[in-house]
Amino acid sequence: MMTNLFSVFDPTSSILALPLNWLSTFLGMLFIPSLYWIMPSRWSLFWSKVTETLHKEFKTLLGPAHPGSTIIFVSLFSLIVFNNFLGLLPYVFTSTSHLVMTLSLALPLWFAFMLFGWINHTQHMFAHLVPQGTPSALMPFMVLIETISNVIRPGTLAVRLAANMIAGHLLLTLLGSTGPSLSTTLVSLLILSQILLLILESAVAIIQSYVFAVLSTLYAGEVT
Template identity: 65%
Template sequence: MNLFSVFDPMSSIFNFSINWMSTILGIFFIPKTYWFILPRMNMLINKISLSIHQELKILMGNSSKGGTLIFFSLFIFIVFNNFLGLFPYIFTSTSHLTMTLTLALPLWFSFIFYGWINNTNHMFAHLVPQNTPGVLMPFMVLIETISNLIRAMTLSVRLTANMIAGHLLMTLLSSTGISLNIPMTMFLIIVQLLLLTLESAVAIIQSYVFMVLSTLYSSEV
């Protein structure tokens, strides 16, 4: 109904949430041959997949054992949804906290529970960094506890804020195009193309940051 209604997490069509509808749409953009054979057009995707897989193995160390597939799948999932939001009339599901928290909270809970159940001494030791003076130890425990508790929120808010900011800026600029003359309209189109390029980079970078931080959180436990 207005400019900001697209960011309403209760938006729905036929009682079906737009968040999940736009997420499912990403599957239909994958070519059918992707599931059966490997065409030449996927060689670049394979190279990117291998490079990210090798980097995740370095971050996770000897404890990877196939766990890199989980975080790489998460990366691909977020990239798909970020890029879908750059197309006209397609809803960006990753611009809502309801969506990003659904991704971050299960990961964070699983890391915390696994760490405290299986590596209890390591988790207690992690609350106090090495060479910390005895006077500062209570404060360091408090700071480390708070930083652990807000990790899921920071993962979600970072992704949501970055996706909303660029989309909202492009929407606000494009809404002024009706009242501009032809030279200013041409300039606005150039600015919008530059912003679209920036948003494409942000879509990849934020997905990568989400994946790397999740990997680092898992390697701590």
């Protein structure tokens, strides 16, 4: 029984008192073996094209300073998009709708970027705190503003992804819970609206994965 609207996000699935919700994070690995057949399938060719396109774009954003670094962000995109799509399936736990998952992705990446930048490019990091052309009187305020904006970056990344995943799921749950009390005509409209919302959520799943990966790439490019 659903005690409140947010109970659909509670990690309650278990067998023998062992929580199983977070195992949904690893369901994306079920798609990996199909990429290693001798004859490539349409799915493997499509995914290879996607990863190749992402590699080229991330390489452009990062620049030539760190060749091979794009694999981190392509893998990050793949992990998030698999979890977003799996969360649209019935009875599958949406791990990316929880701040525990999104912060676990954003915080270590941001901390690693900051650590790398301050150790290897200290002058560049100091210069980045004061944009070019800033008046001398405003420099202390700009340093404060830039510092705050850098510190909140992992939080904004995590909250953006989790909030967008929660919003769509809540809307689907809210509309679906009204089904038993509606007439046949309204139920038909409800089903149509649910299908349209699922299409929208599929687009959001891709867009938010892309935004998370691109912003992480941009943050990495700033410290070099």
